[in-house]
Amino acid sequence: MLKSAVENGKSTNARVAVVAAGVVSPLGFGLSETLDSLREARDCVTRVTRFSVAECRCKTAGQVADERLLKDQPEAGRARRLHRASSMMIYALRETLAQEPQFKPELTVIGTTSGGMSYGEDYYRSLYRHGSLRDSPAWIANYPAQKPVIDAQETFEISAPCQVIANACASGTNAIGHAFECVRSGRYERVLTGGYDALSELVFVGFDSLQASTPEKCRPFDRHRTGMVLGEGAAILALENLDAARARGAPILAEITGYGMSTDNFHLTQPDPSGIGPRRAMERALQSAQISADSVDYINAHGTATPFNDAAEGKAIAELFGRVPISSTKSMMGHSLGAAGAVEAIICLLALQHQFVPPNINFRAPDQLADLNIVANEARRTALRTVLSNSFGFGGTNASIMMQKFEA
């Protein structure tokens, strides 16, 4: 519903609260397990079992266990018919709504990169090999990218309009950023946001063909980094106008205070080596939050561990922030693409709530290209007030969100 302030062409600049959150990822089912994995610096990357990786350089990924995913669904029979991306979204939304059952969103903004891609693969393989197409109507109906979002909403009888953003690896952060701006502008009071992606053969082989994924450990910002590993998951945040949330006595887990995005037109898959794209996104997030760079206490970096990304991002961070503590939690769970920004926003939320910085595991030697303060291999207890989360993607899309500990 439009608010009168906006109808008059004015921006309200409302404060935006995170009032509930839910997550499933290789780090764990739910916030509590995720927190444990972060504190204990667990390596949650394992050998891929969903499809053959015999011909790929990379053999590993961060994976969500199917047995538990299905076991934990409210309607097991229905869950078996849905794409596993839907099951992940349902899990994350259920955890969110368990904290805030009264949360009724006016809009849902979710990021993804590949929707129900594995159903598209099943369909094509069956066609090509003249196999059974008995299940094809279900594959086709559950393939579209908006379906897991609608499935999750339907499970909990939510009927908010959906905006599904597919901005490659920045999708999750773009979704949260856009949702934040929708609430901040006063146009909406409550928005559900986040991201999801499920591992698929096409995407796995795609990154392998680009030699962006590594046969070794994922070592973000390490001098000898050799590439990324993929991951999967879903994460949801319930955003609400802070005044409205306080008026109804909702818990305020944190505030989102800024969002910046940029598009660098350098190349479809490679960042501008100058780091201008990430730098602009981070500068805009600072401007949006109306704070200076020295107010930022921690950065959850995009940090894919590809030589190009980490060089460009590291350069931009070093130039803007100096030696602020940074880590890439993709080292523990892989790169979950459209889910990444949302899962990492949850990680930032947990870091703010529990006053620690999560680790960048598998780190051995600093890269001489940029002087960075890497949170190497172990979580650190520290006082945190303001944190930044970065996501950058194919197509030159760069997004950063600023999150802050709630102080009344």
Place this chain on the structure above:
Amino acid sequence: MSLAIAGMGWITPLGNGVDAVWEQLLQGYEAIAEKMSEQFSNRSYNAFRVPESALGRLAPHPRLRRASAISRFAAAAGLQALQAAGVKVEPQNAERMALVFAISNGGVIYTKRFYRDIVEAGAQSASPLLFPETVFNAPASHLAAILGITGATYTQVGDSAVGLVAIRMAEDLLTNEELDYCLVVGAEEVDWLLCDAYRRWRLLRLAPPVEPFNKTARGMILSEGAGAILLSRKGPIMIAQTDAGAHYRKRTETEEIVSQTISNLAQTEVDFVISSANGTFIDEAECRALRRIIPDAIVYTAKPAVGESVGAAGLWQVILGAQALDRRELPPLLHVTSTIPLRVPASRTALTKARHAIVLSCGVNQQVAGLRLSIP
């Protein structure tokens, strides 16, 4: 807030350019279907394709060298919209324009080719050149690079209602006073694989005609192309109201959700409706809802003439609505029977006093959205 159309671009199987397509529709022409087949199947389908010659006017650009058809359609439509508005993106204003891209199936031709190599010859045959083009936001990235947009760029995915959902997002973005314009582009390319999928989903008929609002839903014909509108705060055609959208759970709920959308948009006078009727189950839902809520409005759909372009469809409908308001007439609705219980334009119909139109998009995969166009 005030939202207006400053410029439009349109490429369809009926032609390239707003005026060219509009003239074809006014004359009552429909696109010529092309037969599509696949080497590993004996099934063949018909689809409305954009002829290669239609892209002949598109200036070469390094980003388009290997790009799929969908990216070239988007570039053609996006450039037309900016040209029509007399707007140039310069380094000093490159951040003051946002791009919102609507898509449904995306770069399906390269995606199929990329995965075919994996299935036929194994992962080691996968092409690193094709993979980036399979990503949903590749067309938006190419378009941003061609136009020089460096600020906000979003790709939205959905069914054939996604174009209107994208316009709603553009409206959200334009509440930010740091933006002057938002270019909204919807694009789609067609492939045998899509035809086969929609056929198995019981939504596609094997050959034209598309019969709108027919009692028997015989199915749609897929098509391809792009539509673009440049949104600003001032212009001759206003987007007076956007509906944020909704979704239906089952097909039996479609009419109810469509009715809600129409009711939201029909609080004031409505002269005509650009419907999304495409020969499928949505026609009956729209027909019943329109009859009940705004029985006097004239109802038109261009899908018998240009097909169902899914991700591009919503933008095409908005262009149609704006063009009809501006030119004060509607093209003839093709392949109608006399039993349709709606006011439809059986021939070119003058709209001398028309000032308000509803654009209604009901997708086949659960999404519904709408907006209201007005002449100030």
